[in-house]
Amino acid sequence: MNNKLGPVYQALFDKFGPQHWWPGDSPWEIAVGAILTQQVAWKNVEKAISALKESNLLDIDEMVSADAETIKELVRPVGFYNQKTARLMDFALYVKNRYGKIEKMLDGETLRVRSELLSLKGIGRETADSILLYAGGHPIFVIDAYTRRLAGCIGIDPDQDYDDLKAVFESEFERDPKLFNEYHALIVRLGKEHCRTKPMCEGCPVFPFRK
DNA sequence: ACCCAGGTGGCCC
DNA sequence: GGGCCACATGGG
Numbered sequence: 727m728n729n730k731l732g733p734v735y736q737a738l739f740d741k742f743g744p745q746h747w748w749p750g751d752s753p754w755e756i757a758v759g760a761i762l763t764q765q766v767a768w769k770n771v772e773k774a775i776s777a778l779k780e781s782n783l784l785d786i787d788e789m790v791s792a793d794a795e796t797i798k799e800l801v802r803p804v805g806f807y808n809q810k811t812a813r814l815m816d817f818a819l820y821v822k823n824r825y826g827k828i829e830k831m832l833d834g835e836t837l838r839v840r841s842e843l844l845s846l847k848g849i850g851r852e853t854a855d856s857i858l859l860y861a862g863g864h865p866i867f868v869i870d871a872y873t874r875r876l877a878g879c880i881g882i883d884p885d886q887d888y889d890d891l892k893a894v895f896e897s898e899f900e901r902d903p904k905l906f907n908e909y910h911a912l913i914v915r916l917g918k919e920h921c922r923t924k925p926m927c928e929g930c931p932v933f934p935f936r937k
Numbered sequence: 938a939c940c941c942a943g944g945t946g947g948c949c950c
Numbered sequence: 951g952g953g954c955c956a957c958a959t960g961g962g
Binding site: 770773802803807808810 | 951956957959
């Protein structure tokens with residue numbers, strides 16, 4: 727129980743309004759974006775996504791049969807492009823062979839799908855949760871660097887284990903994908919807009935954080 | 938010339 | 951379980 731999680735959400739929503747996340751049109755595009763954005767500025771991801779679209783390769787069926795060197799060139803601006811190309815193509819092949827399309831995979835029971843995503847190389851907890859929530863509509867709270875910074879401002883240990891921190895947020899509210907979606911999106915909005923560095927507390931224009 | 942960005946996996950202890 | 955490192959480009 728944390729007495730600030732609710733008020734902070736309210737303040738963020740009042741300030742910024744609904745965020746309409748994830749910035750991507752289809753479940754597959756969201757999954758691709760989630761992998762590409764790992765430890766990378768979203769601005770760079772936008773370039774790669776556009777480039778893939780231009781080449782008609784932002785499509786699971788096209789991606790599995792594409793030339794890896796072609797994908798690498800398109801994905802280059804995000805960095806880590808060798809790894810990310812391999813992981814994108816592996817993921818695409820896995821989903822296509824096993825389910826045909828990602829919607830089918832995401833159709834399963836939440837924790838079972840989460841385990842399956844986590845078993846794939848290149849998909850860790852944050853990426854799995856982003857895909858589950860934003861591409862699949864599952865009631866999962868995503869923990870990222872911005873979320874940890876926010877946690878640090880309201881008396882929640884920001885350095886605790888991913889799943890423990892996730893449980894803190896999830897246990898505070900009804901398990902509502904719409905709410906989890908909005909809350910996390912608002913946290914990122916605040917982080918991008920206001921505080922790129924350490925704690926979000928200092929001079930925050932939205933909520934009077936106190937140490 | 939630094940430092941950071943919506944992480945992850947591998948290896949070590 | 952935790953601490954360090956490589957992965958790589960683009961923008962401040």
